[in-house]
Amino acid sequence: MLLLLASGSMYAQNSPEMRRSGITYTSPGTQALQADDSQNPGMLWVRDGAQRWTIPSGDARKSCADCHGAIATMRGVAARYPAASPSSGSAASAAGRVITLSQQINRCRVEQQRAPAWPPEHADLLALESAIAFESRGLPMAPPAQPALSAAQTRGEALYRQRIGQVDLSCHDCHDRLAGKKLGGNTIPQGHVTGYPIYRLEWQAVGSLQRRMRGCMTAVRAEPYAWNAPELVDLEAWLAKRAAGMRIESPGVRP
């Protein structure tokens, strides 16, 4: 019996068919909240972001829309981040480095709009990221084939399997071996990243994947990596690969 269960969970981590979005582990109430755009609190961030998309900003007095056109042109973009940053544009400082969607937005803010970068979890940054992710809703996660990204995914997987903190557990221990089990009052999800940025009831706000991962690190009494630290970017890259092919559901709602 135990052996059967054990091999069942091994299967879960290797087989795409067994992958489940975190929403499927939540209560019917939470699922209903995510499913209905008129109730989903994350939609407030999406609408706010769509508005900000058209507002000129920075020394360049340019809006995102001035260069990119309607936000609908962002369809498919969130599905491929993190990715090696595009090398077009005047300032190529970050070109070739793997960056997250939020870092790419900030890159445009600094290099194109010539405005100060938003700090992590800034409301405007989360709103724009929510609006861009929303444009990819329903599309499969599709990390591109890039050597730099592939290296980041490999590093990310190693971090994912490394036990950390005083409690000495890895992401893999909980999200592959114990998914579906209750850790205290919380059901452990498989940890797929299809809903980001998410509205979390515990936060009463939308937050980023990095905020979520840092929370898991603190829970095992580990020192979380700093915002946008290479390790967090690598973890994001690995989690995107792990969820490749799963459909984007942003804005996700989670307990």
Place this chain on the structure above:
Amino acid sequence: MAHPPPRLRRPSRFGAAAVAGRLALCAAAGASTVAATPGDGIAEPLTTTAASAERGRALVANRQQSLCVLCHQVPLPEVRFQGDISTNLAGAGARWSAAQMRLRLVNPRALNPDSIMPAYFTTAPRSRVGVAWRDKPILDAQQIEDVIAWLQTLR
């Protein structure tokens, strides 16, 4: 300061316990009697002061401090949100001797390196331990003994 008890830092002892421990775990799964395998425990208490089952009960009930109820059901109806990652600790006193429990709390990963259960009384190096927890075991020697005293009452 008073945390790491030097007489327990003998890895060889845990190594020897590992194989026997695994057998004992298997036996315990099917049988109701204690599998008293020699070497499958730490016979000597970690402190010389008397243990208190009452304090042990309070510790187990305190999820932030002991973490037990994150993974185990415990026969304490007043404690809400008990996890189901592992066993129900009801009856643990009938399944394990105090010596066996001591090893399972001090370092369950000596029995099974893949164990999800954290090692409560080891100062072995770990990665990225948060500042507040650095170089400290999860529970101190007295707390381990108190928890064992309470677990032993569960029969």
